[in-house]
Structure formats: structure tokens, C-alpha cells
Amino acid sequence: MRSIIVGGGVAGCAMAAALGRTTMSSSATIVERRLPGASAGMGFILLPNGLAALDELAPGIDWSDAGHWITRASLRSADGAVLSEHALEPSLCVSRHRFLRTLHELASADGRTRFVDGASVEGYERDTEGLGRAVHLADGARLEGEVFFGCDGARSRFRSMLFPDAELSDAAVHELVSVAEAPELARALGSTFRKFHDPRGGLAVGMIAEGAGRVVWFIQMDARMYRVRGTSADAFASFADAVLTDWPAEVLEAIACTDFSRSHLWQTRDLPPLAQLASSNAVLLGDAAHACLPFTSQGANGALVDAALLGRLLRDTRTQEEVMRAFDEYTRLRGPHHRRLFLEGRRLRDAFLAPVDAQGPLLPLVA
Numbered sequence: 001m002r003s004i005i006v007g008g009g010v011a012g013c014a015m016a017a018a019l020g021r022t023t024m025s026s027s028a029t030i031v032e033r034r035l036p037g038a039s040a041g042m043g044f045i046l047l048p049n050g051l052a053a054l055d056e057l058a059p060g061i062d063w064s065d066a067g068h069w070i071t072r073a074s075l076r077s078a079d080g081a082v083l084s085e086h087a088l089e090p091s092l093c094v095s096r097h098r099f100l101r102t103l104h105e106l107a108s109a110d111g112r113t114r115f116v117d118g119a120s121v122e123g124y125e126r127d128t129e130g131l132g133r134a135v136h137l138a139d140g141a142r143l144e145g146e147v148f149f150g151c152d153g154a155r156s157r158f159r160s161m162l163f164p165d166a167e168l169s170d171a172a173v174h175e176l177v178s179v180a181e182a183p184e185l186a187r188a189l190g191s192t193f194r195k196f197h198d199p200r201g202g203l204a205v206g207m208i209a210e211g212a213g214r215v216v217w218f219i220q221m222d223a224r225m226y227r228v229r230g231t232s233a234d235a236f237a238s239f240a241d242a243v244l245t246d247w248p249a250e251v252l253e254a255i256a257c258t259d260f261s262r263s264h265l266w267q268t269r270d271l272p273p274l275a276q277l278a279s280s281n282a283v284l285l286g287d288a289a290h291a292c293l294p295f296t297s298q299g300a301n302g303a304l305v306d307a308a309l310l311g312r313l314l315r316d317t318r319t320q321e322e323v324m325r326a327f328d329e330y331t332r333l334r335g336p337h338h339r340r341l342f343l344e345g346r347r348l349r350d351a352f353l354a355p356v357d358a359q360g361p362l363l364p365l366v367a
């Protein structure tokens with residue numbers, strides 16, 4: 001059967017890699033809106049569940065080279081005082097660009113995956129029984145397939161074609177994500193994820209060394225209280241300077257070593273859990289299925305787990321009926337996890353927006 005994958009991010013490339021290990025997929029076509037080499041984001045933390053999924057998708061690959069190991073979290077106040085410290089199960093902070101490049105290679109390894117880059121999926125064609133037949137691209141091209149995977153991210157167009165009622169929440173928290181070329185700061189952070197909190201709530205700065213002297217860092221803010229005026233490098237730099245004036249030396253060093261023209265302002269939204277993740281022979285995975293708040297650190301990890309599970313469920317399928325049964329099983333197995341992630345993300349967000357209490361801030365990770 002021919003598989004069509006909409007979106008070539010983490011979920012799309014991981015799904016193509018998973019399909020390579022099944023009997024049902026004769027070929028996979030990944031349609032990706034961006035052109036190769038387009039800016040691919042900063043980085044994220046691969047947690048134990050994401051690393052286990054990667055091991056299943058690509059046994060034998062050592063991902064250590066893709067990033068930097070993190071084993072501790074240190075939560076601090078905006079004056080630098082340590083509020084709490086936590087040992088973490090080893091997790092890998094990776095550059096999204098390098099990680100995607102490796103996943104891309106993995107997806108192409110069996111020679112059955114074709115990439116259609118710089119093309120946007122705009123339509124989905126179904127027959128009278130509701131069975132998907134083809135996707136339509138912005139340039140009018142039509143790609144036929146027997147199985148469809150919606151991996152087009154949080155604002156998924158494919159999801160809106162399957163489930164028109166599904167809607168993302170409003171963005172209560174904005175996040176300005178940057179990379180600092182700061183070897184000394186990277187050395188000082190070592191394997192610790194450091195996060196500083198304004199005790200009044202609604203403002204925090206997190207930072208992690210990502211390797212090769214780079215530090216991925218972010219400013220998280222209550223969107224009702226803080227507004228970045230514009231999306232230019234100057235607007236980002238002025239905002240960081242203005243709100244973080246008296247913050248600890250590490251924060252000021254990160255600001256000083258950042259090229260803000262590469263920063264990204266992210267309006268973080270989540271998706272109320274879907275009752276179904278599939279409709280007939282089409283299924284959603286990654287952020288398209290369960291966009292979650294950044295406090296969970298589960299975006300990339302959840303996408304990898306979805307792809308590994310689907311790969312396992314589809315491994316011995318041969319017909320569209322068997323594929324659809326596998327998709328139902330996927331909803332049954334992943335649904336409860338997505339609901340928990342949504343609720344945990346909301347709990348962490350509410351705690352972030354409130355003043356820091358005597359117990360200190362919550363650890364921004366959901367296992």
C-alpha cells in the first residue's frame with residue numbers, strides 16, 4: 001500500500017522510519033511545506049520515553065552525538081537563589097536541526113521514501129464511503145495513496161479536514177526561544193537544566209547546554225502581562241533587556257551571546273484531547289494529534305512514541321481493514337496518555353502563572 005505522510009517534522013520522519021519496518025507499506029511519500037535547509041528551530045529535550053521510542057525505530061544508532069546529556073534540574077529564583085534541585089533520568093538536549101537531519105536520513109534509508117519538499121497539502125479527497133484516496137497540493141498536484149498520516153504539527157490543516165470541530169486553545173503563555181553561542185556558560189551549566197523564576201509568577205527563564213558551546217534558552221511569559229512589540233531581532237533584544245535587567249549573571253550572559261535574528265516567538269497552545277485519532281484510513285500523530293504545552297517537554301517525545309507504537313501495530317498488517325483496526329487500537333492505547341498530558345500541561349501552566357509558593361516551582365517535565 002502507498003502511504004502519504006503530511007508534514008516532514010519529527011512525527012513525519014519518524015513515521016516514515018517506522019513504516020520501513022512494516023509489511024503494509026510499499027512506498028511512503030512525505031509532503032513537507034518547508035524547503036530543505038529552511039530554519040528548523042532551536043532544540044528540545046529527548047526524555048526517556050522518547051529515547052526508548054528512538055531505540056525501537058532505529059536500533060543500534062547512538063544518539064549521544066546529536067546533543068548533550070542532562071541529568072539534573074536546578075530551579076532558582078530571579079535573584080539566583082536555589083529553590084530546589086532534582087536528579088533527572090538521563091535525557092538528551094538536541095538541536096532540532098541536527099536531530100531532524102538524522103531522522104531524515106533514517107527515513108530515507110530503505111529507498112522506499114520519497115520527499116516532496118516545498119509543497120503544501122491543501123485538500124483531502126475521500127470516496128463516498130469516507131475512505132481517503134488522495135491529497136491535493138497547493139500547486140494543483142494530486143497524490144494518491146491507500147493510507148494517510150497527518151503529521152503537520154499543532155496547527156494541522158489535515159486535522160481540520162478530518163475533525164473540523166477540533167480547535168486549539170488560546171495562547172495564555174508566550175515563549176521567546178533563542179540560542180546563545182556561549183562556551184563558558186555551556187561549561188558552567190554542564191549537565192544541569194537551570195530555570196529561574198520571578199517569584200510573582202508568570203515570568204521565567206530556562207537554559208540548557210546543547211553541545212559545542214551552544215546554550216538553548218527561553219523566556220516564558222504570561223501573555224496577559226508581557227508583550228513583545230514586533231518580531232524583529234531588535235524587538236526581541238529590547239524585550240529581553242527590559243524585563244531581565246537585574247536577573248542573574250547567567251541570564252545576562254545568555255542575552256549578550258544571542259543573535260536574536262534567529263530567535264522565535266512561540267505562542268504556546270494546546271489541543272483539548274480528541275475522541276478519535278483516526279478517521280477511516282487516515283490517522284494523526286505528533287502535535288497534530290495532541291499539541292501540548294511546553295511545560296510538559298513532551299512535544300518531540302510524544303511524536304516519537306506515537307510513531308513507534310503505530311509502527312508496531314502496523315507491522316504485520318496487509319489490508320486496509322487491518323490498518324484501520326490498528327488505527328483504532330492506536331486511539332485506544334494513546335488516548336489516555338494524551339488526556340493525562342493535556343491535564344498535566346494545564347496544571348503546570350497554572351502553577352507557572354501563579355506566584356511561586358513555599359514549595360517552590362514545579363519541575364517542567366511530564367514523564
Ligand SMILES: Cc1cc2nc3c(=O)[nH]c(=O)nc-3n(C[C@H](O)[C@H](O)[C@H](O)COP(=O)(O)OP(=O)(O)OC[C@H]3O[C@@H](n4cnc5c(N)ncnc54)[C@H](O)[C@@H]3O)c2cc1C
Pocket residue numbers: 006007008009010011012031032033034039040041042043044045096119120121122151152153154156157158177285286287288299300301303
Ligand atoms: C520550524 C519549527 C521549529 C520548532 N522549534 C522548536 C524548538 O526549538 N523547541 C521545541 O521544543 N519545539 C520546536 N518545534 C516544535 C516541535 O518540533 C514539535 O512540538 C514536536 O517535535 C512534534 O513534532 P511534529 O512533527 O508533530 O510537529 P512539527 O515539528 O511542528 O512538524 C510539522 C511539519 O509539518 C509541516 N507542515 C505543516 N503544514 C503542512 C502542510 N499543509 N503541508 C505540508 N507540510 C506541512 C511543517 O512545515 C513542519 O515541518 C518547532 C516546530 C517547527 C515547525
